[in-house]
Amino acid sequence: VHSAMPSFEARRLCPELVFLRGDMARYQHESKKVFQIFRSFSPKVEGLSLDEAFLDLTGTERLLGQPREVGEALRAQVRDTLNLPLSVGIAPVKMVAKIASESAKPDGLFEVMPGEVSGFLDPLPVHRIWGVGVVAQGRLQAAGFYTLGDLARAADSALRDSLGDWGIEMGRLARGDDSREVDPYRKAVSYGEENTFERNVEDLEVLESAIRSHAESVARRLRRDGVRASTVVLKWKAAQRVASGPRGHPVRTRRMTLAHAIDDGVEIAAVAKRLLSEKGPGEPVRLIGVSCTNLVKDVSQLSVFPWTHGDKRKKLNQTVDRITERFGKQALRRASREETARAGLSIQIKHGDSGD
Structure with missing residues (x-):
């Protein structure tokens, strides 16, 4: 059992494993504090996720010391301030530093010197x-x-x-030849949220309930960042295993591109549910997720006619956003049947570098 392993795979390997329910709102709150500490060490911080970032220490040696000293000081400050472990990878280029940080887990520091890159990789x-x-x-x-x-x-x-x-x-x-620089202003290319269920799910109402929840969460983050999306993506992981190992469950995606960009959870959910009904799995699933891509800056304004449906929806969303920001995402929920238990929740904001 290891980090990032699907929870159902962990349960299969270790049936007596104890699962603790996640608290994404708290994770986000603590993540903001961690990133504030990061920025106290370097102005060039490129976030990859809630718990991962690149820091460029170029030119900080005279002020902060050698990279290893900075890494240890960074770990100490996060631990002393927030009581959280921090794994640090140090290397001449981004990709090697990322791999080094994985080698440093769960709570260590791993440095790859310039002359050691080939031997390490x-x-x-x-x-x-x-x-x-x-x-x-x-x-x-x-x-x-x-x-x-x-x-x-x-x-x-x-x-x-x-x-x-x-x-x-x-x-x-x-060969360790990675010319990508740390970019603190790199724009997101997609926003998504997904969850792994504690048990196989085939019930359409349960899947639609999860889709609505994910759609609302994604929509809130789109609005918070002032962007809209014209493509909605539905993702699921089939319950039936087709190969051994943690990646033995096939992952499928279906997408729909709209004529206009949206940032409303009801609209996003409607598209995702249509994908589910028309192109969905038709079999039990372990994971369901919703993401949005093809992003554009939101330049819309409220109409001078306040009774229009679009403006009512926009004002409603703004009110919900303010309540959620103050009291958490559970403060307001749409009426629906009771949701099945979820073993894990993952929020994603993907930037330029994408995999397969």
Whole structure:
């Protein structure tokens, strides 16, 4: 059992495992505090999720000391201030630092010096490359590349012949050649929320209830950030296992692109429920999620005619947002049948770098 393992897989491996219900509102609250500490060490902080970020320490040596000293000071401040563990990876480039932070878990520091990058990366399996998922891993292995060293040693011509230009990019990353800079202003490309159920779910009303909840949550974050989305994506993970291991349950997505961009939970839910009824799984599922992409800046204004349906909905959403911000997302809920228990909840804001 390890971090990021689906809860149903953890239960299968360890039936006596005790699950504690998550508290996403509290996680978000604590995340803001952690990021405030991050920004006290560097102005260049690029958040990847609630609990993961890149910090650029370039030029801070005279003020803060060497990177390892800064990493230890950062861990100490988070622990002393918030009583939270913090894993720190230090490396010359982003991808290597991300892998190093994974090696430092659950509560440590791992530094890869510039001259150590090749030795650190070479023995790692190809799925450790940032953004390589199950499909990309299979594609690389089918071409004969099982480790980062296999990719690093391959000539560009061989990589292009086997995998096209994407293969050359994978080879470059496998050599530790990552030119991406820490970008504190990088815009999100999608917003999503999903949950894993404690048991297999086939009941359409239960799935629709989860979809409504996710749609409202995603809509609130779209409005908070002043953006709208024109594409709604429904995601599910089938309950039936088709292969061994934690990735043995197939994941499916269906999407619909609208003629106009939206930020209203009712509209997002309506699209997602239509996808569920028309293109949905038709079998028990373990996970259901809703996300929105194709984002545009919200430049809409309230109409001079306050009785219009659109403006009523907009004002209602603004009121709900204020109540939720003050009292939490459970303060207001739409009437529906009792929801089945959820073993895990995941909120995502995806930025430019995407996997398969």
